[in-house]
Amino acid sequence: NAGVTQTPKFQVLKTGQSMTLQCAQDMNHEYMSWYRQDPGMGLRLIHYSVGAGITDQGEVPNGYNVSRSTTEDFPLRLLSAAPSQTSVYFCASSYSTSGRADTGELFFGEGSRLTVL
Amino acid sequence: GQNIDQPTEMTATEGAIVQINCTYQTSGFNGLFWYQQHAGEAPTFLSYNVLDGLEEKGRFSSFLSRSKGYSYLLLKELQMKDSASYLCAVMDSNYQLIWGAGTKLIIKP
Numbered sequence: 001n002a003g004v005t006q007t008p009k010f011q012v013l014k015t016g017q018s019m020t021l022q023c024a025q026d027m028n029h030e031y032m033s034w035y036r037q038d039p040g041m042g043l044r045l046i047h048y049s050v051g052a053g054i055t056d057q058g059e060v061p062n063g064y065n066v067s068r069s070t071t072e073d074f075p076l077r078l079l080s081a082a083p084s085q086t087s088v089y090f091c092a093s094s095y096s097t098s099g100r101a102d103t104g105e106l107f108f109g110e111g112s113r114l115t116v117l
Numbered sequence: 118g119q120n121i122d123q124p125t126e127m128t129a130t131e132g133a134i135v136q137i138n139c140t141y142q143t144s145g146f147n148g149l150f151w152y153q154q155h156a157g158e159a160p161t162f163l164s165y166n167v168l169d170g171l172e173e174k175g176r177f178s179s180f181l182s183r184s185k186g187y188s189y190l191l192l193k194e195l196q197m198k199d200s201a202s203y204l205c206a207v208m209d210s211n212y213q214l215i216w217g218a219g220t221k222l223i224i225k226p
Contacts, residue, residue, distance in 0.1 A: 040125075040218055041218055042121060042204070042206075042215070042216030042217050042218050042219070043160075043204070043206075043214075043216040044216075045213065045214070058213075090159060090160075096212075104148065104150075104165070104208060104212075104214075105150075105162040105165065106152075106160075106162065106214075107162075108159035108160050108161070109159060110158070110159050111158075111159055
């Protein structure tokens, strides 16, 4: 059981370049989300999705796009990378829709460490 | 604004007990979560509290007081593998998670 798979694990970009972080889950979870984690700060929600074809913005959506064409996949696109987007990115999924499950427990991918020069 | 406060770092001795506190001010409350995150790894779920009181799960227990906006995670019989960051997160009235910055726990032999 693979769980939540993120690729790539490491990436270095130059300012202005674009790229896509891939996320796939095999648990048939409706809810998927992208977070960024920066030193000294809590996880911050970028975008989330409560099902195929439905996406919404989180706390820090600027500079990022997402789509959800299937239940399994939720890619995150950086449109024009900036040094402020240097961070560790986590994809997470859960059984809950809008958090309305018994626990809303999130299952995280291993993370993607992005450096923008 | 919404805020989650937890200590930045704590140190404890192998075999001992440690309590990690979390205080919160959020727009509504739909549960409080604790996650464990080893360095360079993903967070993993530890516990969920939505009602006041203590939830025990093996060596780990989590307590919640909604009236005080307060929770703690209690770790007993500490092992070296418990060295990690512990993240407190509250689900607000919109069912979104608000995360604390995490408490780095250092276990010494």
